[in-house]
Amino acid sequence: MNPLRPDLTHWVGAANYARALGSLAFWRALRTTAIFVVGTLPLTLGLAYVVAALLSRVRRGETLFRAAIFFPATLSMVVISLVFKSLYAEEGLLNGWLAALGLSRVHWLQDPRLALASIMAMDVWASVGYYAILILAGRKTLPPEQLEAARLEGLSPLDVERRIVFPHVKPVILFVVLLNTIRSFQIFIEVFVLTRGGPLESTLTLVYHLYERAFYHFEMGYACAIAFLLLLFVGAILLLQRRLLSRAPSEASAS
């Protein structure tokens, strides 16, 4: 459907879906998006967990640390992207540090091998705080008596973490995984501000591809088909994740 000529709109059946599934550009964009999701999720989750664990041990100035960690979540993604655009610039802060160390410049966003990784790093930075606070909230629901008892039993801090805290916050982690998966599949703003899909299409994610089809090529019907396919993919992955992650604790409790 062309929005400029609604009068020419006609029923095409599943043609747009067939076209998407047969399009190399679609699969490439999906692959790039999948790399983004798979690359950021474990890192974000791992860091968020560690940060939450550290925050729970802070005795003084907890509010200050919590606020500092949570701060990126209060910023618009556009603002974060603009800040990172100047950090990643050829003469930006990062390259300035490298130069101070006597290292050569890195083309963060101009090197097709690095551009996606640079965006992923930014995304991890931007989302760790938010998820850390969620996990921290999960930890806080653990009764202190339980921890105290474990310690009296002589469990090492690592064992306490592994056998008591982790199983307790597992539902929160599941929630974080689902939330982050959905969000990561939708990545658009970062690409729009930083790279516009380039260089050499290395950051052309599915939603950016969809945007180009809709607003540059005026193929609204096709863009909608891509959006629906994305919905199906994300839905399927979420179901799978839920299965995998919620199975583990029941096994643990059975043993």
Next chain:
Amino acid sequence: MGARGHSVVARIAVALSLAATLAAGCGKGGSAKQTVVFWQFSPIETIQPVVDRFQAENPGVLVRVEQLTWQSGREKIVAAIAAGKPPDLCELGSTFLPGLVSDSTLADLTDDIQDLKTELLGWDVATYKGRAYAIPWMLGTRALYLNGDLLRRAGLHPEIPPTTWSEFAKAVAAVDAVDPEVKGFGMNSGEREIMFKKFMPFAWGNGGGILDSTLTRSVVASPANLEALRFYLSLKPHSLLDRQEMLEESFIRGRLGFIISGPWLLRKLPGIAPHLYFEVGLMPRPAADKGTPASFAGAEVLGIFRGSKNRDGALRLARFLVREENAMPLYIATGNAFPAASAAAQDSFFIGHPRDRVFVEQLRTAVSPPLHPRWVEIEEILNAELEEAIYGKKTPEASLRSADERINAALKQAP
């Protein structure tokens, strides 16, 4: 979320403009005034005085001006057309035009503008198969900026910019050698929409092109284009590869010898880099006795949608806006693009502003990309293949040949 944000803004904007149109409709009963809804990109304070003068000359017409933004204007226009409520008169960028023309959303103005043919430049951007679908309003082009201090350090004379490819290549290499922190030339990369705009001037100047005169066949793999691409890529070892915005920033910081940019930089530089000594020159030509100093020509045109309720009023406003004395204030204020009115070149403003004059001269040899219904696709192919060549993934021959094949395949599909 950005896309969603845009569409919400677009929807609100459509709703507002609808309300404005409705309100205007209600007003009609009381007075005999025609209302013309005019969407454009200049700041309201710049355009309003011009519109006020129009209304003083045409008491029967009431103009409602709205400002579009470069970020979301495109979406807003698309949404308005889709909703069946387009403005009466609309400023459109020349790159946006092919899609609108191919979908015949714009009114054919050929018979209304015969007398303007000689008064305005830039008709080729608005003409498809001999019919004019918009009126050229402002023309934009790019020229060569050079850092005078760096050129001096390289033993060159900034007052005499390089005029040929070989002079240019030598100057770029010489500037690159003066300081490890400095690069000779700013080469665009990583921004798919812009690469062909920077490369094609070299190809056009060398007699190359994108489509043949019948617009049915690609001429991208021509020897002239290949020679130009080889030359362009020979600058790469001495160049900083980055997006336009970043290249301009490097130039402002005095780290780049040459960049290609538009007249807007003339308005910007004195304020943000008062100590930067720069000059502006024409784009280099292949050789003193060969080719032209071509550049990219873009245009802002005025279009009337087929759904317009007030074609006469819109046309009258358009004819008023394109007049030299009405377009010149916009150029002086924004520096974005020159009046399409050919009389503007004689404006006294250019006597006191020699750097602006370079752009007027550059316009004479500037070329605009062909107006073709499948242009967006052609542009995408061209950019993608050029990027492959710039990043060294393909040889210049292979990238142009592949672009040629892909463009020809795209041309074969029904428009």
